[in-house]
Amino acid sequence: MTEAVRLDAVSKVYGRGRSAVAALREVSIAIPRGTFTAVMGPSGSGKSTFLHCAAGLDVPSSGSVRLGGTDLAGMDENALTELRRRRIGFVFQAFNLVSALTVTENITLPLMLAGTRVDQGWLREVVRRVGLDGRAGHRPAELSGGQQQRVAIARALVTRPEVVFGDEPTGALDTMTARDVLTLLREVVSGLGQTVVMVTHDPVAASYADNVLFLADGRIVDAMAAPTAEKVAGRMTGLGAWN
Amino acid sequence: MISFALRMLRHRKAGFAGAFVALLCAAALVTACGMLLDTGLRGGVAPERYAGAPVIVAGDQYVRQAKESGKEKAKLLSERRWVPASLAQDLARVPGVTKVVTEVTFPYAGFTAHGWESAALTPFTLAEGRAPKAADEVVVDARHAGRAIPGHRVVGVTAQALPGQDTIFFATGEARRLAGREGLVTAIGVWPGVEVTVKGAVAYTGDERGAVEFPAAENSRVRLISLGGALGGTSLLVAILVVVGTFALSMQQRRREIALLRAVGALPGQVRRLVGGEALLIGAVAGALGSGAGILLGFWLRSRFVDLGAMPANLRLVVSPFPPIVAVLTTLVAAWVAARVSARRTARIRPVEALGETAMPAAGIPPVRLVAGLLALAGGVVLTIVLSGLNTEAASSPVTMLTALVWTIAVALLGPLVARAVTALPLRAPGVAGYLARKSLRAGTGRLASVIVPLTLMTAMTCTILFVQTTMGHAAQSELSAGVRADHVLGPGASAAAARQVPGVRAVTEVLRTSVRIDLEKYAVQAVTPVGLDRTMDLGVVAGSLDGLGDTSAAISRTAADRLDAGLGDRLRLVLGDGTPAEVRVVAIYARGLGFGDLTLSRELVAGHVDDPRGTVLVSGGDREALHRASGVPVLDGAGTAQVESPNAAVTYVAMGLIIAFCAIAVVNTLAMSTLARSRELALLRVVGTTRRQAARMLRAETLTATVVAVALGSAISLVTLAAFSAGMTGSALPYVPPVAYLAVIAAVAALALVATAVPGRFALSSRPADTLAARE
Secondary structure: OOEEEEEEEEEEEEOOHHHOEEEEEEEEEEEEOOOEEEEEOOOOOOHHHHHHHHOOOOOOOEEEEEEOOEEOOOOOHHHHHHHHHHHEEEEOOOOOOOOOOOHHHHHHHHHHHHOOOOOHHHHHHHHHHOOOOOOOOOOHHHOOHHHHHHHHHHHHHOOOOOEEEEEOOOOOOOHHHHHHHHHHHHHHHHHHOOEEEEEOOOHHHHOOOOEEEEEEOOEEEEEEEOOOHHHHHHHHHHOOOOO | OHHHHHHHHHHOHHHHHHHHHHHHHHHHHHHHHHHHHHHHHHOOEOOOOOOOOOEEEEOOOEEEEEOOOOOEEEEEOOOOOOEEOOHHHHHHHOOOOOEEEEEOOEEEOOEEEEEHHHHHHOOOOEEEEOOOOOOOEEEEOHHHOOOOOOOOEEEEEEOOOEOOEOEEEEOHHHHHHHHOOOOEEOEEEEEOOOOOOOOOOEEEOOOHHHHHHOHHHHHHHHHHHHHHHHHHHHHHHHHHHHHHHHHHHHHHHOHHHHHHHHHOOOOHHHHHHHHHHHHHHHHHHHHHHHHHHHHHHHHHHHHHHHHHOOOOOOEOOOOOOHHHHHHHHHHHHHHHHHHHHHHHHHOOOOHHHHHOOOOOOOOOOOHHHHHHHHHHHHHHHHHHHHHHOOOOHHHHHHHHHHHHHHHHHHHHHOHHHHHHHHHHOOOOOOHHHHHHHHHHHHHOHHHHHHHHHHHHHHHHHHHHHHHHHHHHHHHHHHHHHHHEOOOEEEOOOOOHHHHHHOOOEEEEEEEEEEEEEEOOEEEEEEEEOOOOHHHHEOOOEEEEOOOOOOOOEEEEEHHHHHHHOOOOOOEEEEEOOOOOEEEEEEEEEEOOHHHHOOEEEEHHHHHHHOOOOOOEEEEEEOOHHHHHHHHOOOEEEOOOOOOOOOOHHHHHHHHHHHHHHHHHHHHHHHHHHHHHOOHHHHHHHHHOOOOHHHHHHHHHHHHHHHHHHHHHHHHHHHHHHHHHHHHHHHOOOOOOOOHHHHHHHHHHHHHHHHHHHHHHHHHHHHOOHHHHHHOOO
């Protein structure tokens, strides 16, 4: 099995009857292990829904989602939660740390919730890799936006998940800081063999990925390997994103 | 989870302050009520006059009746039960008894009077002079040395004086004559402290002797049980309502944080445990501090009650660890329940919400809550119907509070619907602020709902508490003003015979107030001299006639007749105040029972069975000055009359005032929490060009909207409750609400709400908006 995540004919419909809106229509895709995938699309294209369904945060209306060899269909909320905390890492747009906890505690929060022992060696390794040496005892409020995002990435990595999902992880950062965070994500994939799936609207961010998926109107309309910012921007313009 | 909860608490102190304050107040209230209840159950009065006698044999101060279930029920008598003097001889014959002393007690000119025979009970000894021998000789206590007693010669002064009573001694024979109960004595002292059993009397030792000596203290002790219970129960319900509200609000404000926890892998159960753990921690600290404050509150309440005459100063407040322990436990339970209720909500928070900006949630109403709300509504209806059928104050008072509370709980549960309905109304305040207020109320119906609840609670409770009293007082007063025909009222101790001699006097009625028990139920009684009764009072007789009123007959009020299912000519078996059974025939039924009492008996029947046979005297005709000269007591106007204001109303105001204060704290709490949580939103408004003044006005407009809705709901709740109460108690569904008092309540609620919005609003608006926006959660 070389796929980390596989979606088969996944549809998601919000609402019922006449007011029903299809956010995803029959999406099928396999994301290989150890790759960095960016998901792009104009607003309303269904990229957030794609991420939620792939990550087990939301249940598709039809179709199947597989994480590794596990079918998510039929799992209840508790089972999904346990799956998420063992096998999936998340990095959100911003403000995704618990302000009452220190950097280390935020990083180990998923382990604490799972009741798992902390592997100190791995924790040190993660903290070093994301560049937070010497910040372990700080609280989120004492960190810059970029540093906070590094804590979130460390938290996503600490459980050695099969996939890390990012929802606009650089959306709230300035250009320089965003570049640092993206470089870090790139290293995580290249250096640790981690699978990362990231939703973004920024062609520059997408250019750090191995593959870019383009969504429009709930469908995957295109894919691009070895992207550059220019190529991605051109493709997006073609989708009418910046009209 | 607990250590995690502790960190959350430490970090978000401000967010939990509201819940903490609510729980602290709840713990204080429960502790104070618990102390009253505890005192009622276990409190005692140290004997003063009986302190010198190890055993006091006196009448059983309870009327007892075996119920069908075989259990015996006992009720405290309102007057002292006397025992035959012949018991003294029986007691003297008990082996081991060396000395027996009999005593009579009766009021005399402000003194507690006895025969010199009983001096040894205390013991009283002479400091100077000699014992009284002749009928006109008296001995006074040390406090009254040198005081002249009109009509008597002071022949001696005792070395002692009792702290709680002024004592005067007559010669033994004269005392028995003045007490007016042939062959009976109040109590018998027995030496030494051996166990004696006597038929028809009870042997009291230790503090039990105090209960015999001070029947009033015993009465108020028993009253404390029901007062403490009712107050404690009401405050507990209010507390749970307030605490649940506060918790729910803080959960609303923590949605994002909880969503984040869920997203990184917290199970719904873990979130519930976290919230529960936080609640228990706050509950423990608030409970401990609150019960400490509650003990002080208990002492304060006691001193208020003593000042109001509702509790004798010598009834000791029982201070035991139980009330604080119970308070801490109830606080923990309340906090836990509140956390469970609000955690139901958090379980529905989807982890996805952590991924994006969460909008202020619309006030949706989950099915469980809707059902609970409808059940509460149904409960309110049922209680209202029940209440309208209750015609005794003892039953009616607690049910009244409960009815108002259950209606309020229904409003709290259905609050989101109310809020949605309100925001759907096509109303708008003028100006930018009005526009903003309207928009933000629409967007945040959940917030509006949570603000409406404490305001409604405060309005409903305050109106109900205040206007129950005015309704009763007004009904009794209007019956009295309509029914009293006498021109003058002479205070206690007036001589009716002297009043009859005053020229121009057409009729004189002596009125004595006491109570009797029928089937253990208490009925207020006025005992009157029947001659010329129709010229001094009009009871509003609806059947029969008062002409035949004598010592084997009775007139009863319509309410009492309903309760007893009695009609004209029926026989009633009643137990007089001192436990003496009597049988009377109903000769009349009258309408004005609230003003004049449930039963009207002849004075002849009752006078020998009360502790204080002096009553008031109603006089028709005659000149006020002349009456004053002849009777030697103050003369009141017939219209401004008769019924002595009971301390009950004042006690209710003090006790229930605490609950109103608690509601007020809840209002401040909720508004402050809700306003402070909006500093980000306010900063945003300021950044896009809203002036500070406009933002403050917007807040004010929102609070005013909530207040108007809450006042309307609260008034409706208390109006329904009061109407039911009034229908039951006075027979008319129209409660008496003085407009000025009502307006004052509304003004107070509105002022409180505005201040509680303006102060935190000013605080939230004081920092530079850019800083507020830059600051991260």
